[in-house]
Amino acid sequence: MMQKPSRLEYGSIVGERYRIVRTLGTGGMSRVFMAEDLKLPGKQWAVKESVAEPQMMKLIRTEAEMLISLSHPRLPRIVDFFEHPPSGAVYLVMDYIEGMTLEAYMKGYQGHIPQREIIPFALQVLDVLDYLHTRQTPVIYRDLKPTNIMLTPEMEFKLIDFGIARSYKPELNQDTVKLGTVGFAAPEQYGAGQTDARSDLYSLGALLLYLCTGGKYSEWTSGVERYIRGELPRHLIPVIRKLLRQHPEERFQSAGEVIEELRRSAEFQPAQHGASVSEPSNTLLEYAGTRVVAVLGVSSGSGATHTAIAVSHYLARRSCSVALVELHSTAKAFARLQAVVEGAPAGRTSSSRRFEVDGVHYWQQTSRADVISLLGGSYRFIVLDLGSGQDNERLEEFLRADYPLVVGSGAEWRAQEIIGLARSLQRHPQHKWNYCLPLAPLEAVRRLRKELDHEKVFALPFHSDPFERDGEMDQVLDELFRGAIPDTRKKRFGFLKRQR
Template sequence: MIEKPSRLEYGTIVGERYRIIRTLGTGGMSRVFMAEDLKLPGKQWAVKESVADTHMMKLVRAEAEMLISLSHPRLPRIVDFFEHLRSGAVYLVMDYIEGMTLEAYLKGYQGRIPQEQIIPLALQVLDVLDYLHTRQTPVIYRDLKPTNIMLTPEMEFKLIDFGIARSYKAELDQDTVKLGTVGFAAPEQYGAGQTDARSDLYSLGAILLYLCTGGKYSEWTAGVEGYIRGEVTRHLIPVIRKLLRQHPEERFQSAREVIEELRRSTEFQPAKHEASVGGTSLEYAGTRVVAVLGVSSGSGATHTAIAVSHYLARRSRSVALVELHSTAQAFARLQAVVERVSSGQTSSSRRFEVDGVHYWRQTSRADVISLLGGSYRFIVLDLGSAPDNERLEEFLRADYPLVVGSGAEWRIQEIAGLARSFQRHPQDKWNYCLPLAPLEAVQRLRKELNHDKVFALPYHSDPFERAAGMDQVLDELFRGVIPYTRKKRFGFLKRQR
């Protein structure tokens, strides 16, 4: 437990932005609080407060630096980090993940969660472990256990609490600090050697055995086979057994190797609605960004961004449309109409809603980073035309960059010119949209750019409403990337109603 008292209590404002609401948890050398964002009304974050001596503070700073460098949909996103020098406290502001731990989920099913959920969970854990272990400097989590895995109401997995993770150093024979949770930590974490990727794989094996035995066992001991649930597929047992070998060289050597082993059995093939991530079939859990850039003023970027947002909202859920320009006026005019505000007046809130799409007007890049840490499935960025460096960077890093330009004969070279000006940047994922363009213009531009993702957008007078022609084009543009949208709930909660 923390030896020093916390400075935080209900109502305390941290970093001049985050108001503490309640305590989420306490353990080790830190406390975690829920906080509301004073700059983004309605947004909540988890604030981790660490108070320790000078030596331990170095570990906390190292944790912050490591987390900030990571980017994966199943890892907590760090949005702020600061220190309070007088008290020696350090604060990490990160995603608040709504849901419950795997441990609580297991208890909700009296130890017998549906066996068909075990393999998908394993694949999700392996996906994030593969990401961590294949960094330029591999990251070893070292504390994989049911209480450090969060499940959202949509059954999306998140890995939390990087308190004892470390960067792997090949020149070391063993760890300087021996940490881990008894029952889930690999033998080498108790002094037998240095932890590496195979240590995390041991912990995964312990979790799988724990799930398969209804929470009774996490270590492979004599007679444990008799406690494995009868409905668990037999193909999984040798995988767990190999993960739990005492000597690292006898285990699977990488997360990718385990993934391939699981995929060899047709019994583990995913349902058709699941998406493929890095060759592994998993349901996508992160936020995807669509950036809409106009080639020139009046090219229809905002109109297209609105149409795309409402299309995605009808087929997915939780969509934000962001006006990434601090002086733009389009969303302000729209908000005045939606909220019936008198002309010339400006609402105090920069967020408003139209048919399930959250509109964010005159938004800064810092606010976009905060929104990325939220629960939106898609964020559509309206970049306008002639973007500055920051907006251009957001376009280049987006998952789905959309360039909107005129298909008129005398203006089509504007798009070709934009593509040439950024030829040093990869453009394979760019999409070019030409409102009201004839088929000949589309074919000509495809040939000139040597790029097949060029689309003619049909006449669409009301971008808020569904139009069959526009939907048909956007179906093609977003083919294979709209996630499965059936609302899921924790099964045992439904039974209790």
């Protein structure tokens, strides 16, 4: 509990803007409240109140500025910071995240969450740790544990509670404050060393061990292997063991190194024809790591679905296992295509949401929870057809993709559609974005590259049948996916020819 009582209660107004609604949680030196925004009616925030000694205020201000600068889909935005000197309280205002903690989610499964969710979960956590650790001034989270991970209703994992996160300072020999949760914190958080990225990786190992033993263990002790669930992939044990080494130099040295290890050695369960996305198969295949391609149109009719299909079949011809996912619940394009492929009478729909064309697995009207399950499958690539909708769910999938593709018109009078999208999301990193302009002249490509100060702008040639190989289109996609795929070819499906 807080050593000093909070001055806040229901109806209290802080920062002349946020009205307290209720208490969300209480920690050692802080409380978190839900608050409504008086300037933005209907908007709710989480307000964290902490007590600080006067001599700590300068450090706290610096750390608050660091947290406000963070921008990642798996982190709550921290939008405001202010102080109340008379009480010694400081306040962080951040996104209110609806859902339940990972700890509560585990209790719902009596500690045994589905094994197919564990590695995709680990990769999500590693994604955000990699973001934090590779910033110009690395950020060390220092309190990775089940109660600090929120699971949203859409099956999205988010880190919460940055109360003891800190910037890594190479000139220091040790941390100023020793904090962390016993059982999940690295040994150096209580010793004489300074915490760094490897400390967070230790905590990830503790968290994975906790998940793999049904909540029984978070430290590697003698005989713990007997409690690791038998159905889990065996390659996880040496990964967890290395993460939990007592000495930092013996662990993985970066989140990226762990990601590559999991992608190189993991065995996943592939999806089977006609099966539900969430139903596992009994066959295990070697897995080289799933890459996600997200295709987003800037406006209706921009060609997002056509481009997503062309990209998927290009990847399949390169001997890649590919799932093409229709991630918008009202779309009808895949249903019409399935009827043609399966020769169904007009007006009759198939009971299966999954069908196959030339090795590409198509998934109709798929939810985010299904996408998370597919990430635990055998696919080398998952291509998300996001359509032209820009709701929060689809935008978040676009922002976290390995290959985000924006599809828009190359016409000069419509260039502002793409520029407007880029500017509206300028707080998010855009170095991975690829802009695809169907039928655009080279002058339009040069103009947009200059306007956006971005080199990854491509003109897509005329390509009437996205299932069919086209030499010019392949050249463009070779450049877009350079270094990510082998250069092999497969037989192709002539969709337009079958229509004739």
